[in-house]
Amino acid sequence: MNRFGDYHDLHNHPHSWLSGTYYVRVPQGEDAPPGRSDRTPNAISFFDPRPQxxxxxxxxxxxxxxxHRILPQGGEMLIWPAFLHHMxxxxxxxxxxxxxxxxxxxxWRDEYLP
Incomplete structure (x- = not known):
């Protein structure tokens, strides 16, 4: 649960294969205070992992x-490779x-191999 002013810094998820989020409720920012027009409150950004x-x-x-920036809606689920940096x-x-x-x-288990 993220209240007013909450956010998540740039990170990834080590030791995992996939990461994801199910969005129960996402405010659309109708009551956001005035400010810069390029803000995207509650969006999630994914960053290209290839250096340069x-x-x-x-x-x-x-x-x-x-x-790559996405503004999710309530009821949506996003899944991505866990190594991908996002905020x-x-x-x-x-x-x-x-x-x-x-x-x-x-x-990993050896029985995965044929």
């Missing part, structure tokens, strides 16, 4: 963008953002 891959990118090229933008609503995050961990 975007050095020659042309601004606005959707095929080469170091950040959750600040909640600027007085309504709580409610989500359930999880990791999928694979345990």
């Amino acid at each position: 891959a975007n050095m020659l990118a042309i601004k606005g090229d959707p095929q080469v963008d170091p950040e 959750v933008h600040v909640n600027l609503s007085h309504e709580a953002r409610i989500s359930i995050s999880f990791n999928i961990v694979l345990l």
Whole structure:
């Protein structure tokens, strides 16, 4: 549960295969205080894991963008590779953002091999 002003710093999920979040409720920022027009409260951003891959990118090229930003809706679930760095933008609503995050961990066993 994230209340007004809460956010998650840039991170990934070591020792996991997949990570995900189910969004129970996501405020859409209607009651956010005035400020910069480029804010995206409650969005989640994923970052390209390839170092320097975007050095020659042309601004606005959707095929080469170091950040992919999504504003989830309540009832949606996102799943991504656990190594992918991501962050959750600040909640600027007085309504709580409610989500359930999880990791999928694979345990190796020799019987997995044919």
